[in-house]
Amino acid sequence: MAQLHQNTKHQTAPPVPVRGNSDCNRSPSDTLPKARRRVVQEPLWVAVSFPFLPLEALGKTTQQQPMAVYAQQGQTHTVITPNQPAQKSGVRSGMTLTAAQVLSPALQAVPQDVSAESEWLARLALLASRWTPAVSIAGDDLLLEISGSTRLFGGANQLLGKIRSRLTFETQSPCISAMPTAASALLCVRNGKSLCITAKEGIHAVIRKLPAKAVVAGAKQQRALKQYGISTVGDLLRLPRDGLARRLGPDLVHQLDRLLGKQA
Known part of the structure; x- marks a missing residue:
């Protein structure tokens, strides 16, 4: 199930002036206004998993x-x-x-009532739209892009605190992870890791100890992991890309790139 609740990115940042060359001999009317540019704000993705979703839906x-x-x-x-x-x-x-x-x-x-679970997730997605318009349902999880909302709530930590507080009130033991990429945020919550990493440089240290089977689908690939002695995501990242693509398929290489933010 990959039901899109609202697939928009909302990124805003204040314009920052760029220093230009000063010319004290010019009158104010002859002086061009300083150029201004917008700060490019890095995405911050929040994934939320609900361990007791099937029970809560009922x-x-x-x-x-x-x-x-x-x-x-x-x-x-x-x-x-x-x-x-x-x-x-x-x-x-x-x-x-x-x-x-x-x-x-x-x-x-x-x-299990899959229909009731879908309705419950849709309700939670609607609730999450109070923090950002960029809310989607990814499988049994919620995915929010909050970079454009952090300033409105006093910063990332304060916003995450509000999200955690409200969802804990609504659901039982939600797992919440904030990461620079959507793929890494989902990977973390689906493996029970609740954390906040805002820089792409920090992704590798977080995901390298997660099980390799979490990013490898298919029985054939799972058997290949055992055959090559690969047990963690870190093991996959250490392998040469060409060899990894030949043995486990190019899709896995692309998936690892998405985890690290090397591919959109």
Whole structure:
């Protein structure tokens, strides 16, 4: 699901005067006005993930008994999201519903409602538009571009604090990451990293320890990662680009470039 809520960038910055050559012998009427230029403001992307989205969409976040949302995958019922009481019993996302019920006999299982999740995300996207007009839905996450709004709220940290405070009130344990590229922000929140990095030079240090499988799709490529002993994003970034493109495909090279802001 890549539903666009509002796909516009809103970047504003005050004009900054450029110093010109002074000429004290000229009268004010003969002197040209100083040239002015606009400061190019680097993008700042905020990604937000909602670990309990399937439960929240069903209004099931206040349940005290063990509960899990499940989905049918092939012939198997698979746990999508367990609540915190179920997690305390050992129930985890990805296990079969049968195994989860062995661990927690009192587990209440409810089927996933994808439509309700879409409506809940759309509501959250509308809420986020109070901070920036550039809001989109990326899969099960929100993506905001806030560089044009930071001055209005007293700076990036203050704006992020407002976003975190309101979304924590609306949802359970949201993960929020601010990064210079949209791809790196989404990668971080999808791996449970909540942080704020404003310079592109800081991206590499943050993503290099994340699992390589988070940026590699497809069973064939996943097997290739094991074959070549690649376990982290940092391992991928250290490899020669030509060799990486031959072994794992040029799309992966382009994806790594997008993570680091080398490609739009």
